[in-house]
Amino acid sequence: MDIQTQQLNVQVAVRVRPLSNKELNAKDECCLKNEETRIILPQSGKIFTFDHVFNQDSNQEEIFDSCVTNLVQRCFEGYNSTILAYGQTGSGKTFTMGTLGLDQYSDQNEWGMIPRAVYLLFDEVEKRKQELDQDIIITCSYIELYNEQIIDLLNESTMKSNLQPTIREEKDHTISIQNLTQISVMNPQDMLQILNKGGTHRTTAATQMNLNSSRSHAIFTIYFKINPESEEESLSAKFHFVDLAGSERLKKTLAIGKQMEEGININQSLLVLGN
Numbered sequence: 001m002d003i004q005t006q007q008l009n010v011q012v013a014v015r016v017r018p019l020s021n022k023e024l025n026a027k028d029e030c031c032l033k034n035e036e037t038r039i040i041l042p043q044s045g046k047i048f049t050f051d052h053v054f055n056q057d058s059n060q061e062e063i064f065d066s067c068v069t070n071l072v073q074r075c076f077e078g079y080n081s082t083i084l085a086y087g088q089t090g091s092g093k094t095f096t097m098g099t100l101g102l103d104q105y106s107d108q109n110e111w112g113m114i115p116r117a118v119y120l121l122f123d124e125v126e127k128r129k130q131e132l133d134q135d136i137i138i139t140c141s142y143i144e145l146y147n148e149q150i151i152d153l154l155n156e157s158t159m160k161s162n163l164q165p166t167i168r169e170e171k172d173h174t175i176s177i178q179n180l181t182q183i184s185v186m187n188p189q190d191m192l193q194i195l196n197k198g199g200t201h202r203t204t205a206a207t208q209m210n211l212n213s214s215r216s217h218a219i220f221t222i223y224f225k226i227n228p229e230s231e232e233e234s235l236s237a238k239f240h241f242v243d244l245a246g247s248e249r250l251k252k253t254l255a256i257g258k259q260m261e262e263g264i265n266i267n268q269s270l271l272v273l274g275n
């Protein structure tokens, strides 16, 4: 069943990535089986059920079609959406989300959820402009949360200073980020260039578990404003794509010094999110 038909607020999809070359060379084997929406751990006999389970052979398009397409459509109806990629370091969160943009991938089949969502949403914008004469404004922002600090990945002048955006709770209890760069975008190519550029500023490092490990949580947000000038027909929505840093066992990543401090902050913030 897909997300729209179930109408549930939270859906959980699990993706099992293929074994890496390092794992294949070490003769590692996949330690779980999957059947439709269930993950089975043969050694312990434990079974877990999710809304979607994608095995090693799944591709980006399949995941996008099952989990993201409907959410993009719903933003045009004024619903906010968030996709969180959560998992152990090296499990494929950044790959699945496409947070690094397109520069990393020559093969279009490897495009992650963000580039696919961006193309779909601009197709819909064009359709609505022509067929419904709607006035639609699309903007985006890109931040990372690194060692408990927000860094605006779209503002090079503040990136290395202490003038970073701050989180504020408003009187109506909504949360806002002050001094955040929000760029107005007219087409998918420009938005993906912004994603590429922001992705290059993201903090990454090589660890024993992942040669290009994200050391921060990254949030790419697309803001929709439909007919902003109209009192009756105006709608707004946000789509957050959150690529969380991977949970890590310091014993396995062999992190020391700065990387150990990052690992502790990553694990602590994931624990708070889980709670």
Ligand SMILES: Nc1ncnc2c1ncn2[C@@H]1O[C@H](COP(=O)(O)OP(=O)(O)OP(=O)(O)O)[C@@H](O)[C@H]1O
Pocket: 016, 017, 018, 020, 087, 088, 089, 090, 091, 092, 093, 094, 095, 096, 210, 212, 213, 214, 215, 244, 245, 246, 247
């Ligand atoms: N489904 C997949 N198919 C092919 N390669 C994949 C897949 N998932 C991940 N990879 C590859 O595995 C490696 C690790 O993936 P990725 O960097 O996305 O992990 P991560 O979960 O974001 O890790 P971290 O939390 O350390 O940042 C990358 O080289 C990526 O290209």
